[in-house]
């Protein structure tokens with residue numbers, strides 16, 4: 001690509017308008033149908049989406065709710081998590097994982113991440129059980145669309161007699177090395193329909209999966225003020241319902257989900273190959289070990305399905321922000337997921353975690369950058385991102401010497 005062409009290529013982190021242009025003709029009639037019906041809360045579209053999601057996620061039940069944060073809260077409430085309990089979760093995740101624990105009056109107990117995959121670290125999980133009493137559940141997160149090590153999580157959970165709730169907000173359709181879909185194995189799986197997810201709504205939305213009939217019934221009540229039958233409340237729930245407009249949109253988008261995830265995988269493979277050809281190695285090797293100062297994501301286990309909700313590279317922490325600015329100057333959108341691990345957040349200062357306690361998460365917070373990976377990226381955009389990343393890393397490492 002000539003410099004003049006590259007300069008004209010604009011690559012946002014995510015381009016939902018490009019996606020909408022491909023499905024507008026399918027979306028408009030179903031939105032109109034809901035508006036004409038004036039049936040906005042509950043109804044056939046919700047039931048249809050829940051059935052389709054249960055099938056897609058290989059679970060017996062799926063229950064819609066207002067967002068992925070409520071999904072975690074409702075899941076934990078249905079498992080009787082309450083004030084005084086502790087719930088184990090990764091420190092390197094979006095805030096909602098721990099925020100939902102806190103909103104129930106329970107205490108999040110944080111654990112470190114695996115430096116290659118960024119998913120919850122089994123050794124750190126075992127250590128947390130040795131140091132903390134009263135842990136009542138584990139909430140692993142399938143971060144960036146890659147399956148966490150659930151075999152290890154279940155070994156630990158079974159040893160301690162606690163349930164596993166899968167935070168699969170970023171991972172609809174993700175599979176582990178045996179082809180087991182996330183959300184089908186934990187006692188409850190939770191998903192988000194936030195617009196930036198692989199399956200995103202036109203607003204907030206979430207859903208929970210479970211194979212347990214009694215839990216499914218309880219979650220259905222809890223998302224609707226604990227009400228059953230109408231105006232009778234044996235326990236207090238909340239108003240956390242998914243609306244029919246979202247369900248109608250999501251049903252259309254579901255038809256495209258596998259193709260979009262495959263597109264993300266193709267884009268990831270292109271980045272991997274281009275970075276490898278430039279001398280980069282994968283995130284299994286720490287940046288501190290030298291070589292070309294760029295790490296692309298370590299490949300998922302053989303047989304696993306990574307849906308690449310995010311494609312995260314690593315560069316040395318001292319030049320990360322400068323590289324990000326260089327990419328912004330070339331009209332390439334990036335993001336830092338996540339700049340502050342949860343144990344370092346001000347709102348959890350009362351938990352007295354000290355800096356340095358979770359070195360892998362703290363290092364990842366300084367070294368990672370998420371690149372555009374959405375399915376509608378065109379070859380010129382992919383080429384511009386990959387070439388620019390390589391050039392910016394080379395320039396910045398040369399001037400840092």
Ligand SMILES: Cc1ncc(COP(=O)(O)O)c(C=O)c1O
Pocket residue numbers: 067068069070093094096097141167169170191192193194204205206
């Ligand atoms: C890992 C994780 N958990 C939970 C959530 C919460 O989902 P929502 O934004 O729909 O409340 C998100 C959403 O960004 C997430 O990424």
